[in-house]
Amino acid sequence: MSKPTSPPAGGWGALKTTLQRIEPGNARITLKALIRANQPEGFDCPGCAWPDKPSAAIQFCENGAKAITHEITANRVTREFFATHTVSELNTWDDYALEQQGRLTEPMRFDAASDRYLPISWDDAFALIARHLNAITPDEALFYTSGRTGNETAFLYQLFVRAYGTNNLPDCSNMCHEPSGRALTASIGTGKGTVTLADFEAAEAIFIFGQNPGTNHPRMLGELREAARRGCRIVVFNPLRERGLISFQDPKSPAEMLAGGATAIATRYFQPRIGGDLAIAKALIKHVLETGSDDAEFIARHTDGFAELAADITATGWDELAEHSGLSVAELQEAGALYAASHATMFTWGMGITQHADSVATIQMLCNALLVRGNIGKPGAGACPVRGHSNVQGDRTMGINERPSAAFLAKLGEACGFTPPQAHGHSVVEAITAMARDRAKVFIALGGNFAAATPDTVATQTALRRQALTVQISTKLNRSHLIVGQDALILPCLGRTEIDLQDGVPQQITVEDSMSMVHLTRGVKPPASEQMLAEPVIVARMAAATLVERSPVDFIALTRDYDRIRDLIAAVVPGFTDFNQRVREPGGFYLGNSARELDWRTQSGKARFVVHPLSAPLLTRLAALTDEPLYTLMTVRSHDQYNTTVYDLNDRYRDIKGERRVVFIHPDDLATRGWQAGQRIDLVSVWFDGERSVSDFRLQPYDIPPGSLAAYFPETNPLVPLAHHAIDAQTPASKAIPVYLVAR
Ligand SMILES: Nc1nc2c(c(=O)[nH]1)N[C@H]1C(S)=C(S)[C@@H](COP(=O)(O)OP(=O)(O)OC[C@H]3O[C@@H](n4cnc5c(=O)[nH]c(N)nc54)[C@H](O)[C@@H]3O)O[C@H]1N2
Numbered sequence: 094m095s096k097p098t099s100p101p102a103g104g105w106g107a108l109k110t111t112l113q114r115i116e117p118g119n120a121r122i123t124l125k126a127l128i129r130a131n132q133p134e135g136f137d138c139p140g141c142a143w144p145d146k147p148s149a150a151i152q153f154c155e156n157g158a159k160a161i162t163h164e165i166t167a168n169r170v171t172r173e174f175f176a177t178h179t180v181s182e183l184n185t186w187d188d189y190a191l192e193q194q195g196r197l198t199e200p201m202r203f204d205a206a207s208d209r210y211l212p213i214s215w216d217d218a219f220a221l222i223a224r225h226l227n228a229i230t231p232d233e234a235l236f237y238t239s240g241r242t243g244n245e246t247a248f249l250y251q252l253f254v255r256a257y258g259t260n261n262l263p264d265c266s267n268m269c270h271e272p273s274g275r276a277l278t279a280s281i282g283t284g285k286g287t288v289t290l291a292d293f294e295a296a297e298a299i300f301i302f303g304q305n306p307g308t309n310h311p312r313m314l315g316e317l318r319e320a321a322r323r324g325c326r327i328v329v330f331n332p333l334r335e336r337g338l339i340s341f342q343d344p345k346s347p348a349e350m351l352a353g354g355a356t357a358i359a360t361r362y363f364q365p366r367i368g369g370d371l372a373i374a375k376a377l378i379k380h381v382l383e384t385g386s387d388d389a390e391f392i393a394r395h396t397d398g399f400a401e402l403a404a405d406i407t408a409t410g411w412d413e414l415a416e417h418s419g420l421s422v423a424e425l426q427e428a429g430a431l432y433a434a435s436h437a438t439m440f441t442w443g444m445g446i447t448q449h450a451d452s453v454a455t456i457q458m459l460c461n462a463l464l465v466r467g468n469i470g471k472p473g474a475g476a477c478p479v480r481g482h483s484n485v486q487g488d489r490t491m492g493i494n495e496r497p498s499a500a501f502l503a504k505l506g507e508a509c510g511f512t513p514p515q516a517h518g519h520s521v522v523e524a525i526t527a528m529a530r531d532r533a534k535v536f537i538a539l540g541g542n543f544a545a546a547t548p549d550t551v552a553t554q555t556a557l558r559r560q561a562l563t564v565q566i567s568t569k570l571n572r573s574h575l576i577v578g579q580d581a582l583i584l585p586c587l588g589r590t591e592i593d594l595q596d597g598v599p600q601q602i603t604v605e606d607s608m609s610m611v612h613l614t615r616g617v618k619p620p621a622s623e624q625m626l627a628e629p630v631i632v633a634r635m636a637a638a639t640l641v642e643r644s645p646v647d648f649i650a651l652t653r654d655y656d657r658i659r660d661l662i663a664a665v666v667p668g669f670t671d672f673n674q675r676v677r678e679p680g681g682f683y684l685g686n687s688a689r690e691l692d693w694r695t696q697s698g699k700a701r702f703v704v705h706p707l708s709a710p711l712l713t714r715l716a717a718l719t720d721e722p723l724y725t726l727m728t729v730r731s732h733d734q735y736n737t738t739v740y741d742l743n744d745r746y747r748d749i750k751g752e753r754r755v756v757f758i759h760p761d762d763l764a765t766r767g768w769q770a771g772q773r774i775d776l777v778s779v780w781f782d783g784e785r786s787v788s789d790f791r792l793q794p795y796d797i798p799p800g801s802l803a804a805y806f807p808e809t810n811p812l813v814p815l816a817h818h819a820i821d822a823q824t825p826a827s828k829a830i831p832v833y834l835v836a837r
């Protein structure tokens with residue numbers, strides 16, 4: 094159980110691990126790079142999408158330092174490495190061991206006869222891709238994107254894919270904040286968060302749902318710390334007690350560090366059961382309506398659908414809300430009172446909200462709760478979905494979207510002189526299904542680790558192996574390089590930290606953060622290998638080789654000077670007029686947010702209240718399939734990983750050392766089974782199409798509600814049924830996996 098005496102998040106522990114990350118032989122260049130992280134003349138940290146604070150001297154955090162030092166590593170994956178190890182052998186290594194090998198250095202092609210990767214020239218690699226793509230119909234090819242890709246690459250990539258003839262552009266958003274985009278667009282007419290960093294200085298209350306910023310957005314703790322110190326109420330809803338949300342010692346505050354002090358973060362920490370948030374949002378609304386603390390003027394002026402919402406909320410009893418949320422009626426009313434007392438409230442949320450079957454409904458109910466108190470469009474208030482990858486939001490803005498709007502396609506076609514395909518393409522889940530059913534034959538990934546990040550690992554990897562060609566454009570070795578189609582390529586690219594020279598001139602790229610700020614980023618150190626290419630160049634050469642005569646633009650010419658790509662973006666993407674000029678202003682520019690301006694771009698021109706019933710508990714429906722006691726498992730990140738990249742085997746804030754196969758469980762659940770802490774078990778997930786399992790995990794008693802379990806991904810991804818995903822968004826429900834436990 095977490096002890097009240099637990100040290101705060103941040104502090105000397107953070108400083109120590111930051112310094113430990115630096116490889117001794119690589120110290121000078123690493124420190125030089127770290128100092129320039131998130132600075133006007135430096136690069137955007139490839140860690141998370143949290144915005145930069147104007148004028149802060151040090152802009153990186155402990156986990157940003159991990160992302161940077163792991164990109165800067167002196168270790169190299171060379172042709173000799175691939176000559177020494179067969180692909181079958183490498184597949185027996187764990188993700189941590191793969192990550193330790195360092196940077197990929199030259200293009201490699203899989204050779205099935207020797208079960209090894211062999212060197213291939215760039216020209217031959219692009220010719221091979223072109224040959225495969227031109228042998229199939231465009232809808233049989235899949236083009237995945239992970240969210241580290243900069244705007245310029247993303248724009249060129251979607252242009253290439255659409256000129257080739259498909260909208261098959263699945264991306265990591267599909268597994269992440271897709272439900273936020275869908276829910277918010279329907280409710281308030283924009284898919285992005287409505288707040289800016291300045292709102293953290295004006296909020297009277299910040300409600301944090303299903304998010305662990307201490308690990309995943311450590312710089313957000315700085316904002317929360319300042320807010321807490323000036324008396325802002327911070328109210329947390331999370332089944333697990335996450336240390337970063339309890340107290341924080343700021344490594345950038347000498348006074349706090351030297352005095353050994355810390356700032357308490359959460360004013361109140363509620364521990365609902367996993368999946369209890371839809372009921373919590375309804376309870377907040379119910380309390381507001383019962384106490385007459387709704388903003389009647391705002392509702393009348395800016396919204397429609399209030400009568401239906403009020404009727405639904407009135408008909409839902411407090412006991413029902415308590416049962417669904419896992420909080421008591423008293424706790425729900427206490428949360429409601431905290432909400433009603435604040436005149437400017439912000440809701441932030443992460444994967445604990447989005448990775449559920451009813452995530453779209455939950456986010457719309459959170460939005461309803463904001464709207465009943467007029468908490469959108471005023472300082473200190475609003476919706477704040479906290480994005481993951483550093484440019485995942487920008488990639489979407491640039492058109493990486495399997496369901497592009499007709500307006501976007503029209504603009505793209507007009508500016509580039511071709512007719513883009515109109516039919517929607519495949520999301521991540523649909524892409525896996527298409528591969529499994531032989532409706533897809535070529536899989537190309539611009540970054541990421543599709544084979545490990547996706548659900549239903551066994552089925553997904555079987556589907557990937559059925560491909561005629563798999564291509565991975567990557568910086569570091571990972572599982573996806575080892576799950577090969579008949580033909581497979583590894584194309585190594587420059588990372589964020591590296592100097593990108595085109596025609597001898599250093600280039601800059603741009604990114605958009607979680608709060609819609611667009612700014613430049615430029616590399617600061619020489620590339621890890623001379624044989625790597627920049628991402629925009631890889632995409633351009635792939636496009637030129639494949640499209641030849643039918644290419645709508647001269648892709649190669651565009652990459653000689655990235656300003657030219659930005660000029661094209663300015664002609665296509667709304668909000669990017671004078672892109673090259675505006676992005677050179679210090680700090681870049683703000684894209685704006687219509688809902689923040691009380692401009693509701695919905696069909697009715699008003700913000701919409703959307704009614705959703707509480708869904709029947711999944712475990713009750715699945716209980717008929719097994720005699721075993723069922724639990725709900727959430728899969729989360731440890732403090733030492735970046736999604737599928739495992740930096741180290743510790744999770745400092747949860748007291749885990751040197752291991753990852755751990756399941757967090759309430760002590761009463763252990764006692765009921767007659768089990769001890771440390772008991773080793775297998776996990777079996779139950780679904781309508783059958784069972785899935787992973788083996789040999791250790792049980793760790795923890796402060797988590799009975800019936801709720803937690804474990805790390807990607808180790809637990811084999812348990813996530815492909816068909817178990819968000820309604821209306823298809824985001825895998827990786828926070829709500831129905832499982833039973835088997836003693837070993
Ligand atoms: N260092 C580091 N930084 C990262 C990442 C990383 O892996 N490492 N990943 C990046 C990416 S892509 C993303 S999307 C973000 C992810 O950032 P987070 O959203 O913080 O990610 P998770 O680790 O999945 O944590 C989910 C949190 O939700 C809680 N939770 C789970 N289920 C529920 C529920 O039903 N209700 C409620 N209220 N809470 C619940 C969990 O206890 C946990 O605290 O971080 C980004 N930043």
Ligand SMILES: Nc1nc2c(c(=O)[nH]1)N[C@H]1C(S)=C(S)[C@@H](COP(=O)(O)OP(=O)(O)OC[C@H]3O[C@@H](n4cnc5c(=O)[nH]c(N)nc54)[C@H](O)[C@@H]3O)O[C@H]1N2
Binds near residue numbers: 139265269444542568
């Ligand atoms: N069970 C479970 N599954 C999940 C989640 C969960 O919470 N639970 N979270 C989901 C979420 S939110 C997300 S966003 C996805 C993430 O899914 P992905 O984005 O596909 O996975 P990552 O692990 O972030 O990708 C890491 C790889 O990206 C490559 N890379 C790093 N930097 C660069 C770069 O600059 N350029 C290029 N081209 N490649 C680079 C490296 O080779 C590295 O190995 O995972 C999802 N999967």
Ligand SMILES: [Mo]
Binds near residue numbers: 270481482
């Ligand atoms: Mo994410």
